[in-house]
Amino acid sequence: MDIQFHGANCLTLTTKQARVVVDDNLAKLGSKSVAKAGDVVLFTQEQSEAIPSAKIVIAQPGEYEVSGVSIYGIAARSHMDEEGRKTATMYKLLVDDLKVLITGHVYPELSDSQLETIGMVDVMIVPVGGNGYTLDGVGALKLIKKIEPKLVIPTHYDDEKGLSFEMPQQTLEQALKALAMEPKETVAKLKIKPADLAETTQLVVLERS
Numbered sequence: 001m002d003i004q005f006h007g008a009n010c011l012t013l014t015t016k017q018a019r020v021v022v023d024d025n026l027a028k029l030g031s032k033s034v035a036k037a038g039d040v041v042l043f044t045q046e047q048s049e050a051i052p053s054a055k056i057v058i059a060q061p062g063e064y065e066v067s068g069v070s071i072y073g074i075a076a077r078s079h080m081d082e083e084g085r086k087t088a089t090m091y092k093l094l095v096d097d098l099k100v101l102i103t104g105h106v107y108p109e110l111s112d113s114q115l116e117t118i119g120m121v122d123v124m125i126v127p128v129g130g131n132g133y134t135l136d137g138v139g140a141l142k143l144i145k146k147i148e149p150k151l152v153i154p155t156h157y158d159d160e161k162g163l164s165f166e167m168p169q170q171t172l173e174q175a176l177k178a179l180a181m182e183p184k185e186t187v188a189k190l191k192i193k194p195a196d197l198a199e200t201t202q203l204v205v206l207e208r209s
Contacts, residue, residue, distance in 0.1 A: 001096040003190040005206035006034050007163050009044065009104065009127050009134075009156045015096050018067035022091075022102055022125070024051075029163040034209075040066050044089050044104025045078065061089050070094040074117050077107040079134050090118070097194050098122045101149065105156075108139035115146060122197055124149035127156030128179070129169030136170060137178025144179075150197040151204060152181070153190070159208055172205065179203070 002014045009023040012034060020040045025047070027033045035041055037053035051057050056066055061073040071093055078088035093100040101121045110118075124147060130136025134156055135143070144152055154176075158169040176183070186205040 001098060001192055003123075003153065003192065003206065004188075004209045005153070005155065007031060007159065007161065007208045008165070010034065011102075011125060011153075011155065011206075013093070013095065013100065015068065018055075018069050018095075020069060020093065020095070021054075023104070026163075029165065031163060040069060040071075042071070042091055042102070044091070044102060044106075046087055058091075059089065068095070072117070074114060076104070076110070076114065079105045079107050079139075080132070081107065090114075092118055092121070098192065101125065101147065103127070103135070103143060105134040106143075108135055108142045110143070110146065118147060121147050121149040122194065123151045123153065123192065125153045125155060128154045128172070128175035129156045129158065129165070130175070131167045131169060133165070133167040133169070137175040140175070141179050144201065149201060150199070151192070151202055153204055153206060154179075161208060176203075 004012045011022045013020040021035045022042050024035045038055050041054045041057045043059040061075040064071040074090040075086040076088045076090050088106050091102045100123045103126045126140045127134040128140045157172045181203040183205045184202040188207045
């Protein structure tokens with residue numbers, strides 16, 4: 001599986017059978033959409049945009065099987081939700097023998113039932129920009145400690161490349177200080193298979209494509 005980062009919380013996960021696009025709200029943020037015809041498109045927040053060329057658009061909890069990818073959408077409290085509301089969706093993907101968790105903009109306190117549903121995680125993709133809109137480094141670290149993934153990929157930070165966020169986001173450098181984690185490497189595209197994973201949690205930074 002290959003993972004690429006496109007800014008904000010948008011990534012693509014590519015296998016021989018499918019291309020999964022996560023949170024492609026880039027056009028709203030002043031960039032260009034990356035979704036293509038035939039993609040599997042996931043949104044972690046409620047959204048009203050139609051993507052007619054997509055194979056499927058998923059924006060809510062449930063279980064899905066598409067092009068060899070098993071997708072589990074888990075209802076969660078958004079970082080901006082009032083207590084008791086759950087307008088966000090976390091996704092756990094089983095793809096190429098890897099368990100990938102996409103947290104999205106969740107509130108950092110997960111229930112025991114949510115953690116049980118999440119289970120073991122190989123790769124965790126988590127926003128770190130903070131300022132009330134999404135998780136900051138401290139909140140992301142809370143989730144990392146609870147979930148104990150083997151690999152962490154940070155997203156949704158200010159990379160000074162022109163995206164217009166709803167609320168100013170911290171830089172990656174600021175977030176990494178709070179995470180207290182040194183990146184294992186910084187790469188343009190992460191090619192990963194189960195044998196590449198270490199026993200202890202590592203962090204990889206993806207350059208924006």
